Amino acid sequence: MTATDQEKTYDLIGVGFGPSNLALTIAIEETELPIRVKFLEARPGFAWHPGMMIPGADMQISFLKDLVSQRNPQSRYTFVNYLHEKGRMNAFINRKTFFPSRVEFNDYLGWVAEQLGHCDYDRRVVGIEPVGQGNTVGAVDVLTQDAAGGTHSYRARNLVIAPGGTARLPPVCDSLKADPRVLHSNDYMRKVVPHLRPGERIAVVGAGQSAAEIFNDLAERPEAPHVDLILRGHAMKPSDDSPFVNEIFAPEQTDAFHAMPEGARAALRAELSATNYAVVDEDLILDIYTKLYEQSVLGEGRLALRSQTRIAGLSDSGARLRLHFEHRHGMSEAEYDRVIFATGYLRQLDETVLHGIAGFCEDFRTGRDYRLSMKDGFSPAVFVQGYSEVSHGLSDTLLSVLAQRSAEIVETLSDLFDDRQAVAAE
Ligand SMILES: Cc1cc2nc3c(=O)[nH]c(=O)nc-3n(C[C@H](O)[C@H](O)[C@H](O)COP(=O)(O)OP(=O)(O)OC[C@H]3O[C@@H](n4cnc5c(N)ncnc54)[C@H](O)[C@@H]3O)c2cc1C
Structure with a gap:
């Protein structure tokens, strides 16, 4: 290691600072969960799919499905507040559309990222190593590399992985x-x-x-x-973005989809694949x-x-x-x-940065709470965003459920901290 940040142990480290982890950071801040967080992003600054920032391309989702409105429409991080603060509210209304341009949505996301902080850019996570003895693991070291080849290490009690897809x-x-x-x-x-x-x-x-x-x-x-x-x-x-079909993207549909038998889930995904x-x-x-x-x-x-x-x-x-x-x-x-x-993106969890702790995973499918099931003795919770389409539905890789998914992850995190504090107090 040429550089270390080991003296700090974070309660939660996030891999990637795209919309999924942005939404989660907002939820953590707004629920006042007293935890120390750090997000590590490979890019030198915030950018949402910069390679596809094609002039004139529009969003394929309503601006009301921003990072937070469905959970907390009164948040200061809504797209509507962004418009207000940028002085474009009336001009946007005059356009009579639900669909901002991709360039504007990227600007909104960047505006949120800047206010939130908590992210170290130019930190590509290249590995995750268990910290502990044998099968007893109490934390993980998250190893990163910057563009100049420098390495850095961050210690975490819990992880949330949201690296998006791979070309x-x-x-x-x-x-x-x-x-x-x-x-x-x-x-x-x-x-x-x-x-x-x-x-x-x-x-x-x-x-x-x-x-x-x-x-x-x-x-x-x-x-x-x-x-x-x-x-x-x-x-x-x-x-197909007709209204009845669009209902499958409602956050409450995740429960219904998750409760289905595997065959029925696969059939529904196939039936509705023309949405995406x-x-x-x-x-x-x-x-x-x-x-x-x-x-x-x-x-x-x-x-x-x-x-x-x-x-x-x-x-x-x-x-x-x-x-x-x-x-x-x-x-x-x-x-x-x-x-x-233009042949899409792969989302295979075992091929992500997780391979360093793969031996501790029971399997690579997340539970309803987006948490991986880890073997006994491995205490860090590992949440994953955007890799559960098979079990959670077609909205999992999209923006539709971000606000609600963040709330669910925060709820589990909050329970975890309550439990650990209770144990510590005993
Ligand atoms: C061109 C395009 C347009 C889209 N438009 C829409 C749309 O209109 N509506 C919609 O609902 N969905 C859309 N999507 C789907 C898209 O997946 C989501 O909008 C959203 O980007 C998912 O957010 P995310 O944070 O999970 O992943 P991403 O946005 O992919 O963010 C992941 C982040 O993790 C970083 N990262 C990856 N690996 C590492 C690593 N090892 N270390 C550190 N950082 C890392 C990446 O640099 C990136 O910043 C679009 C997708 C594409 C490709």
Whole structure:
């Protein structure tokens, strides 16, 4: 260790300072839980999906589902109070929308993060080590690395892990993962946009909101790249945000979903997957359709939609990348300067920073209270946010339940501290 912060033992350390842990910090502050907390964030400052901060992209959720309103609408951290403090309340009302731009929501989240404090930035958690003897573990050391390679260690009595998803590239990329021309949507604004060259050929792979947003954005860029949107299905499908379907995102639905047998949960997730997976906002579909229509009127061919096309391979053809396509009636290939995979995110708990204490986990599924079941003798509580879709429902990776989930975690934390204080007093 070149640097240590070991003298401080925190009651709770959080990995990641995205919306999940922001919401939790608010809940801790507002319930006046007397605990010492620290959040560790890999990024140099607050940023919410910076690689997808596409100009003009809107939120897919009402501003009333901010970090706190559903739990405490009187909080000073509501989106409405943010508008008030920024002097934009009336202008926002005049826009007659529930859906702020992604840029504005990111600004709201950053505004909250700045007020809350409690976070050390530029601290990528690289490991968690048990502190104790043998199977008796009373705390954990959370090991971090900064951008300059410096290491730091923080000691915690309890953990809350909320690192979000990891960019998922399909197996065809395996041999070219490190090639800078092979990209994930996650890196679009940072690694694609600043380096666009006039006339280059770009493939965007995927059928969801990110793929559609990137295709649409590239279509509007002055560099005028040639862009193919490649999707397995017959057509882009609209996301379903109709009111009856939307009810599944209500926080109280978590109990109902969690109480279902495993088979019924899987069936419900499959039935309602068109709320979130491989679907696109209807207005964006219309926008893209109109662009392709206008292009056909002008007899141009810069933008193309290759549907019913599966990516069978990816190879390096020297100056370019070659994509190998499989269609219903045969194979074909095409060359691109860059290929952007908008193929989603992986959420596998055993592959996160938890592997250092994996041997103490009973299993990697959380309980109803978002807590992992740990073996006897391991006393730190380990909460996990955003990795329980299978057991808690489709809202688990989204913003919909953050306010309520935070309250539930705080309740368990509060019980834990009461119990420990009672033991200490005996
Ligand atoms: C482009 C995009 C748009 C979206 N739009 C919406 C929307 O409109 N509505 C909605 O409900 N959901 C949306 N989502 C879903 C999204 O998952 C949630 O909005 C939200 O970001 C979840 O918050 P989180 O804190 O759990 O995860 P994240 O926002 O991913 O935050 C995790 C944080 O942990 C940090 N981190 C990761 N690993 C480490 C480590 N080892 N050490 C330290 N820090 C680490 C990351 O840097 C990040 O800051 C969107 C997702 C994407 C990708």
